[in-house]
Amino acid sequence: MAHPCHTLAVDTQYAKVRPAGRAVRITISMVVLALVTAxxxxxxDDFFPFAPFKMYSFSKELDGWAGSTRVEAVNEEGERFSLTEAATGFRRAELEGQKSRFVEDPTLLEYIAQAYENTNPDKPEIVTVEIIERRYRLEDGHQxxxxxxxxxATYTREGADA
Amino acid sequence: MTRYVNGFFFTPVALGRVAAMRFLAGLFVWIEWWAYKPFIIQHRFLPEDLYQPLLVGRLLPIPAPNYWIVTGTLVVMLAAALPVMFGYRPRLFGWILFIAYFEWMLIYNSYGKVDHASFGFMALLLVLCMMPEARWGDREHLSERVGWGFNLVQIAVVCTYFLSTWSKFRYGGFDWANSGVFTWAIIRRGTVFSDWLLDFPELLHAAQWGMVAFELLTPLVLFVYPWKRLQYSIIAFFYAFHVAIFAALTISFLPHLFAMACFLPLERIDPKDLARRARAKLKGPKDIPPARDRDEADPELTAAG
Structure with a gap:
């Protein structure tokens, strides 16, 4: 029948923390807490791994439009398809994070076409890339x-006639 | 009061939990890359121009990811995770794992979207590097240093909830809970379990208030540490919350769930002992060895009280 105090007595070198060690450790905890709070x-997000935990932190209007972004491509055979995360390795959220760049300079969409071709070297090449937003009308929270x-944003490769 | 504060940071934890958490941490690393976040490895195909380095990536001489950097990081990370899982030179390989995993997280988060589910998990990998060698089921050896390390992970886990509400207030305003954010979330990633909720916006509205209340109350789980059973029940509730969120939106916060396991008395699990008893049971019911000293005071439940 071991009393907790006895259990502590038969212990490894790691068991006890001396007062100085306690002060250091509490300080470390407090610094981590302060950084993540600040x-x-x-x-x-730039301060990762210390960053605001902002998943789903934005307010969405009950009246207005709820948007959903996607990227579509047209290949040299004229087929139109969605450039999903699996097809390019570029996530929808990443696209949305950089969307202002693409809207400002649609030629940057070339890089998404490159990502697709790197991922799928055997598939026909892409001639056009488009960012499309589908917007659902909400009224009082109802669709x-x-x-x-x-x-x-639209980008078409030069020399392509699609 | 001093005693309460001391106990808050330094309640001794049995070393068996260290062995269990090392196994879980390595297991998660092995699961994540192909099943949970398969796009991270896909980032090896992204042109450098899509790379948006974070502050750490700019301060440290970290090159933009390319095919070989991404593949190499994955190989080192997976190779280091194995010895950590099974307790072979866990500190040396723990450091290699921590560094490789951190680079993996930079590859993950440097393309325009930063996710925050792995904050607690990174804290876990870091503190595991500093903990002693340990074996499963060891409830004899208690350590205050280990207790402090897991407490830091627990603080990180709680921050993930508590501070996310403050982020909501910051980015969404104090009116976040009155907005249509859950409707929007379900439109984007709803499932059969949640799509029907779109017809009941009042319910979603209430759920948003529930979310804020829940997240603001999470620090309680740290402060109730002297009452272990209560603490374990709260953690069970957290896991249930995540099951519900996963059913509704297929968002799982998996690394966070692994890190959160350090709240639980995993030192009670001893695979060898379980295997021994399973074998004995197969031989015949008479040979079952007595369970390990059930009357022994559970140090977990009494240490602080």
């Missing part, structure tokens, strides 16, 4: 069924 309020699609 970046919650002032920092941005009204009204849907629109907007092409936000």
């Amino acid at each position: 970046t919650t309020f002032w920092g941005g 009204t069924g009204e849907v629109t699609e907007i092409v936000e």
